[in-house]
Amino acid sequence: MNNDPKKEQPQGELVVKTIAMPADTNRYGDMFGGWLASQMDLGGAVLAHKYGHIRMTTVAIDRMVFIRPVYVGDVVSCFAHVVKRGRTSIGIGIEVWVERLADESILKVTEGVFTYVAIDKNGRPTPIQWEK
Template sequence: MSENPEIEGELALQTLAMPKDTNANGDIFGGWLVSQMDLAAGIISKQVTGGRSATVAIENVSFLSPVKVGATVSCYCRVVKKGRTSVHIAVDVWTWQRVNQSDGIKVADGLFVFVAIDGSGKPRPLPEA
């Protein structure tokens, strides 16, 4: 990880880390963070696919720093690859403890793969660009 990474991508989801989402150590549970990442990638997938899509793979997730209760959690997404029916979306998660947002840190990243699906849940081609 770079010493001073830059925010990349589009802000897709922003929420607040709450006490109910902590693990036994008092930090935010990793599963909750992955859920937020999947939701954010799903928002972008819907825009790209023009409709329904489903998560078919999470190729990797790296947890870089603990998330504290009360932090603003922001998921930034960027499309890194499009296939015939699929889209690969990189998700970077940043947190801020203060309102002025001068203390942002990258806490996680991952790659999520979605497939566009029709009304029957079968893969369908992505719309023409």
């Protein structure tokens, strides 16, 4: 997204790319934080499933920081990377970056760590088969 090596770059792989739409704004016209969190949860689930190969459920959200607002029309991208490999859980760092078409800026707007647990058919935690 950004070719200047001196600038901060998104960490991880692209797991969600969408456009911020008016239906998801608050009364002031900015995007709801909850909408952004749900995009991050979806994106994290994509990466979690890639490792778990089984049903994964979100157990915790940590270190969530809303750095800058998101506006209608922003192109919103979620990038995810593994930060912790547990026995039944996986910690995934998620960054959200926007491309602001009005001034062509590219900005990190949000980040957080989502933890997913692999669950069996009874909804109980089950070990993740990590590849060696």
